[in-house]
Amino acid sequence: MTILRVVGCLYMLSGGWCAFAPALAAGFLGFSFTGNSGYAEFFAVYGGLQVGLGSALVMSSLIERYIEGGLYFAAILSTSLLIFRVLGIVYYGSNAELLSMAILEALIAAVLWIGWIKIRRQAELDFCNNC
Known part of the structure; x- marks a missing residue:
């Protein structure tokens, strides 16, 4: 499904940016490193987690x-990221x-939920038609 591929590629691009240009990516996010362990952690968590x-x-x-499960998982994860992003903005x-x-996370979450609802409804229709 196209939605999973597009969102997956966005995460991989973001993860690649974090892994191969950590100072630039961290600066965009408001981070600064105090030593190599900070770079290593940012590389692993922001780079590795997003690429994975x-x-x-x-x-x-x-x-x-796997498409329905992938959409569901990604929708939950993206919604969680959005909620924590909004809370972070409110608190900090x-x-x-x-x-x-x-805004990007809200768009991604909405598209994923819409995709999941669409595929879920189609699966239910297919099941009913086979009865």
Whole structure:
């Protein structure tokens, strides 16, 4: 399904940016590093986690029986990221970068939920038609 591939590629691109340009990515997010352990942690968590998540989404899109689960998982994860982003903005303040990330996350979550609802309804119709 296209939604999983697009969102997966976005996560992989973001993860690649965090892994291969950590100072630039961290600066965009408001982070600064105090030593190599900070770089290593940012590389692993922001780079590795996002590349892994993106890869899982893209790979789930390639096997039909995994698509519904992949969409559901990604929708829950993206909604959680959005909720925590909004809470972070409320608690700690905002800037243009954080607001743009929140808008992007809201869009991603909405598209994933819409995709999941659509595929869920289709599965229910297919089940009823086979009865």
